[in-house]
Amino acid sequence: MAHPKRRQSKSRKKKRRTHYYLLNPRLGIDIETKQYHLYHRAHWYENKLFYRGKILIDKN
Known part of the structure; x- marks a missing residue:
């Protein structure tokens, strides 16, 4: 059975x-x-920018 020579990193x-x-x-x-x-x-929803249930920007 083949074995790798070096361990593969977590990111790889x-x-x-x-x-x-x-x-x-x-x-x-x-x-x-x-x-x-x-x-x-x-x-965006109805010219308002929402994030986590709060209005960030209102274009009106």
Whole structure:
């Protein structure tokens, strides 16, 4: 049975597994607007920028 000469690093192991996350992005639901958005990202809804249920920017 073949054995590697050196141990693979943790970062090299994780680089092989990065393609698993491309299949379906994680979506969350905003508390106030009930809209879907990407996790840890602000999103626009009715000319307002929301993040974690709070208004960051109001364009009106």
